Amino acid sequence: MHRIGRFAPADSGAASGSLTAPMPGSIVRLAVAVGDRVRAGQPLLWLEAMKMEHQVSAPVAGVVDELTVRIGQQVEIGAVLAVVRPETDEESGS
DSSP states (O other), X not given: OOOOOOBOOTTSOOOTTEEEOSSSEEEEEEOOOXXXXXXXXXXXXXXXXXXXXXXXXXXXXXXXXXXXXXXXXXXXXXXXXXXXXXXXXXXXXX
């Protein structure tokens, strides 16, 4: 499995928790929807680039606040793909 960076550079202006495209490509699969609870490491979507599928996973346990792409959509490097809001202790029931 090939791991790719998940966060935009600090100077990109992207919202905290944003997962960005590490390279130009096409969205080939979505595994979540806005409002879904996810665990750290859970696959969210797949980006096809350079004839390979790259899995984009949740960096933390939380809730999918935004999903800004659709299957078949072409994205540029640095495009925000999704935003995961970290789960608070109250939300997790801890």
